Amino acid sequence: MSERVIEGKTITFDEDGFMADPNQWDKTVAEALAGEIGISPLTDRHWQVIEFCRSDFEAQSSAPTLRRITKVGGVPTKELYKLFPKGPAKKVAYVSGLKKPSGCI
Secondary structure, eight states, rough: EEEETTTEEEEEEESSSSOOOOGGOHHHHHHHHHHHOOOOOOOOOHHHHHHHHHHEEEEHSSSHHHHHHHTTTOOOOOHHHSSSSHHHHHHHHHTOOOOTTHHHH
């Protein structure tokens, strides 16, 4: 575990580099995290995906997989890769303040 100050908040990260407590997340933290991985600015479509992932996490108690985002969230795979290039499930989980999705390397 490690801590970093982001947008004036002390955020705890797990050993994989993901937020340890999703309750520490807010939209300003999301913008900062997205900027760190080269996704900026966040568009309305990014926010739709992020909000789906956070909502799905609340219901399922785990970050959604790529397949779940595309099938249940209704975001075509190609679009998801354009929004969150090179590892979209991990990147959207990171920006959404969730733990690394199961099955991700």
